[in-house]
Amino acid sequence: MIKKEKLNETGLIKEIERLSLETQKFNKSLVIESIGDDCAIIEDKNRMLVSSDSITENIHFNFDLYDFYEIGEKSLLVNLSDIAAMGGIPRLLVLSLFIPAHVNEDNIRQTLRGIIDTAKKYRVSLIGGNISKSSEFSISATIIGDYKDENVIKRFSSKTGEQVYVSGELGNSWMAFYLNDNKNYIFKNYPNLKSEDKKLIENLIDKYKLPQPRINLGRKLSEKKLANSLTDISDGLVKDIFNVIGNGCGCEIYIDEIPINEELKYICMILNIRDYIDKAVSFGEDYELLWTAEEYKEKELLKLSKTAGVKIKKIGHITDKPGCVNFLKGGALYFPKDFTFKHL
Amino acid sequence: MIKKEKLNETGLIKEIERLSLETQKFNKSLVIESIGDDCAIIEDKNRMLVSSDSITENIHFNFDLYDFYEIGEKSLLVNLSDIAAMGGIPRLLVLSLFIPAHVNEDNIRQTLRGIIDTAKKYRVSLIGGNISKSSEFSISATIIGDYKDENVIKRFSSKTGEQVYVSGELGNSWMAFYLNDNKNYIFKNYPNLKSEDKKLIENLIDKYKLPQPRINLGRKLSEKKLANSLTDISDGLVKDIFNVIGNGCGCEIYIDEIPINEELKYICMILNIRDYIDKAVSFGEDYELLWTAEEYKEKELLKLSKTAGVKIKKIGHITDKPGCVNFLKGGALYFPKDFTFKHL
Numbered sequence: 043m044i045k046k047e048k049l050n051e052t053g054l055i056k057e058i059e060r061l062s063l064e065t066q067k068f069n070k071s072l073v074i075e076s077i078g079d080d081c082a083i084i085e086d087k088n089r090m091l092v093s094s095d096s097i098t099e100n101i102h103f104n105f106d107l108y109d110f111y112e113i114g115e116k117s118l119l120v121n122l123s124d125i126a127a128m129g130g131i132p133r134l135l136v137l138s139l140f141i142p143a144h145v146n147e148d149n150i151r152q153t154l155r156g157i158i159d160t161a162k163k164y165r166v167s168l169i170g171g172n173i174s175k176s177s178e179f180s181i182s183a184t185i186i187g188d189y190k191d192e193n194v195i196k197r198f199s200s201k202t203g204e205q206v207y208v209s210g211e212l213g214n215s216w217m218a219f220y221l222n223d224n225k226n227y228i229f230k231n232y233p234n235l236k237s238e239d240k241k242l243i244e245n246l247i248d249k250y251k252l253p254q255p256r257i258n259l260g261r262k263l264s265e266k267k268l269a270n271s272l273t274d275i276s277d278g279l280v281k282d283i284f285n286v287i288g289n290g291c292g293c294e295i296y297i298d299e300i301p302i303n304e305e306l307k308y309i310c311m312i313l314n315i316r317d318y319i320d321k322a323v324s325f326g327e328d329y330e331l332l333w334t335a336e337e338y339k340e341k342e343l344l345k346l347s348k349t350a351g352v353k354i355k356k357i358g359h360i361t362d363k364p365g366c367v368n369f370l371k372g373g374a375l376y377f378p379k380d381f382t383f384k385h386l
Numbered sequence: 387m388i389k390k391e392k393l394n395e396t397g398l399i400k401e402i403e404r405l406s407l408e409t410q411k412f413n414k415s416l417v418i419e420s421i422g423d424d425c426a427i428i429e430d431k432n433r434m435l436v437s438s439d440s441i442t443e444n445i446h447f448n449f450d451l452y453d454f455y456e457i458g459e460k461s462l463l464v465n466l467s468d469i470a471a472m473g474g475i476p477r478l479l480v481l482s483l484f485i486p487a488h489v490n491e492d493n494i495r496q497t498l499r500g501i502i503d504t505a506k507k508y509r510v511s512l513i514g515g516n517i518s519k520s521s522e523f524s525i526s527a528t529i530i531g532d533y534k535d536e537n538v539i540k541r542f543s544s545k546t547g548e549q550v551y552v553s554g555e556l557g558n559s560w561m562a563f564y565l566n567d568n569k570n571y572i573f574k575n576y577p578n579l580k581s582e583d584k585k586l587i588e589n590l591i592d593k594y595k596l597p598q599p600r601i602n603l604g605r606k607l608s609e610k611k612l613a614n615s616l617t618d619i620s621d622g623l624v625k626d627i628f629n630v631i632g633n634g635c636g637c638e639i640y641i642d643e644i645p646i647n648e649e650l651k652y653i654c655m656i657l658n659i660r661d662y663i664d665k666a667v668s669f670g671e672d673y674e675l676l677w678t679a680e681e682y683k684e685k686e687l688l689k690l691s692k693t694a695g696v697k698i699k700k701i702g703h704i705t706d707k708p709g710c711v712n713f714l715k716g717g718a719l720y721f722p723k724d725f726t727f728k729h730l
Contacts, residue, residue: 074433079541080471080617081435081531089418091425094528096482096518127424138440138482138526174440178521182482184438184528187425197423273424 054150054173058137061158062168069133069167082169084134088188093124096182099142107222107251110149114156115252117181120276122164122255123329127274129195129264130187132164132257137171140180153181164257193264195272200288200334204270206358207343209256210330211301212279213322217309218250220321228313239312246305253329259352260331268343269333278326280378283367286334292366295358297323297376320379323369334360398494398517402481405502406512413477413511426513428478432532437468440526443486451566451595454493458500459596461525464620466508466599467673469531471618473539473608476508476531476601481515484524497525508601537608539616544632544678548614550702551687553600554674555645556623557666561653562594564665572657583656590649597673603696604675612687613677622670624722627711630678636710639702641667641720664723667713678704 059077066076074083097103097117108116118135125132137157141150161168166185200206221228221243229240256274263269273285279295287293302322310318335343340356347354369376403421410420418427441447441461452460462479469476481501485494505512510529544550565572565587573584600618607613617629623639631637646666654662679687684700691698713720 080468081437083433083538084436085433089427089429092428092480092514093425094480094482095516098518098520101519124424136436136438136528138438140524170436172439174442175445176442176522180484182526184480194427
């Protein structure tokens with residue numbers, strides 16, 4: 043289903059077709075026909091999940107933070123997170139590439155390598171797509187996933203009294219973006235910065251500039267029925283929390299329980315950044331999972347945290363106050379400053 | 387599955403969600419959950435067809451030829467043609483909109499109206515998508531279709547001796563684009579042009595600037611088993627013919643049998659354009675169906691042409707000369723000048 047008509051790059055099309063072969067083994071029973079005809083043909087006995095997302099140059103990425111390989115990775119990671127946020131299994135990928143004149147064939151090849159390596163890591167098969175000329179570099183991906191039995195976990199379905207959980211740590215993406223944007227300024231204006239600190243800053247940027255979709259955790263939450271309402275945090279906790287709250291419910295979040303990276307705290311101390319907690323709950327882009335479960339499931343969640351190797355933290359509970367989301371710090375109401383992610 | 391994070395246009399997202407309701411009735415048994423969660427949930431007992439295509443401002447359309455409503459229409463029509471080209475039934479739509487600053491909310495609303503009206507016309511349900519800022523206007527659509535029984539019709543599967551058929555007329559899209567690009571010049575430099583001729587030129591642009599996906603014809607060809615190898619003509623007959631030819635086969639095309647619009651011939655006569663046949667077979671963008679069938683099916687195809695209200699024309703036959711595509715005019719070899727559609 044790869045289209046030739048939009049770019050006279052027959053070689054590139056052939057390359058994508060060839061690369062897609064590396065991903066064909068993962069979902070053999072689902073893919074009847076892959077790239078090569080007007081459409082791909084698929085077959086899935088289970089219910090399917092369909093999600094799409096796009097990333098665009100100078101909006102969602104710039105070439106200062108990411109190389110082309112990483113742009114390819116990112117285009118898939120943000121999409122995979124949506125499958126994780128339903129407790130599903132990612133299966134198939136359809137790509138739309140928008141290629142400007144300033145992106146050469148070698149750049150595209152690196153981008154495709156990033157996409158294909160990520161697809162392989164998550165066992166996703168590339169079944170088709172299209173290439174189009176454009177004036178800026180964009181990648182749009184549609185991912186088809188599925189799930190077994192009836193274990194899909196929706197949004198908006200928590201009940202009063204349930205606990206609110208989050209995976210991993212919040213604020214790491216903010217930190218990577220912030221440090222990258224301000225690295226030169228910091229290195230220049232903090233002359234007492236130790237060389238280990240400089241190295242740490244470089245490492246933190248590298249480690250957290252790309253999100254990690256919680257596919258495995260999402261599946262486990264679904265299989266073990268450990269979440270009643272689930273989403274991923276792309277816009278920041280202060281916004282995404284509204285997506286797990288069920289009808290007629292509200293929520294209280296304990297701000298001191300928000301999981302924050304120790305190295306983030308250390309760097310913020312050095313740089314005298316005091317409002318990192320506000321940034322951690324409002325910047326977004328962390329793509330951690332956010333869900334609710336009954337209190338008695340806590341033990342099993344802690345066990346899952348160990349076996350899955352992912353931090354799980356209780357950060358609040360669902361109340362019976364419709365639409366009320368309150369952040370609490372030391373028992374008092376707390377109002378996070380909204381540092382919403384304004385795209386680059 | 388509509389994402390909010392990419393554009394702070396909550397109103398627009400709500401609008402898309404509301405508009406999608408207009409299309410929900412068409413595929414009720416397939417759509418378990420539509421817009422509103424991290425993913426849409428679908429279920430299809432049949433095998434599915436998946437196709438994606440994109441259109442971009444100044445590459446595939448400009449605001450001189452199309453208004454925003456028509457851009458919306460076009461984004462869906464080119465995708466629907468891929469489903470027609472497999473003999474399938476279009477079912478579900480996932481949209482990615484790239485919205486630049488020079489496109490305002492009213493423009494987007496018109497575009498969405500064009501998309502939704504086209505979706506309704508072809509009974510397609512909008513199940514999700516995403517919005518992203520960008521510096522140019524682009525629409526990427528993924529369409530999921532299906533088909534009944536085993537009646538999908540692939541490319542590359544014709545056999546020696548089969549006839550080659552085409553639907554409708556070729557060259558109409560070239561004519562619409564050409565006349566639109568040169569209208570002012572023509573009206574100025576052909577002072578003897580009658581007012582009826584001017585009106586005809588305007589009408590032809592209007593009538594043929596958007597393709598008509600042959601969904602109904604594709605389905606009938608599939609149901610009645612009247613095609614062995616099928617594709618749509620997006621790049622021009624001279625290129626797309628290679629997509630119907632089976633392994634070890636070649637093809638002869640009778641250039642005098644190519645179906646050409648009578649008004650196109652008339653306008654070309656007035657404007658002294660003599661090579662319109664070359665343009666008709668090489669410009670592309672007509673999105674007519676191109677297929678092969680055994681000779682004895684001709685009668686049934688002619689009957690289908692009448693009941694379906696679509697012209698069907700025999701334009702050649704499949705030979706046993708591997709990879710040889712010959713165009714014949716009055717028995718002699720003919721070499722069409724390649725006026726490949728160079729995007730705007």
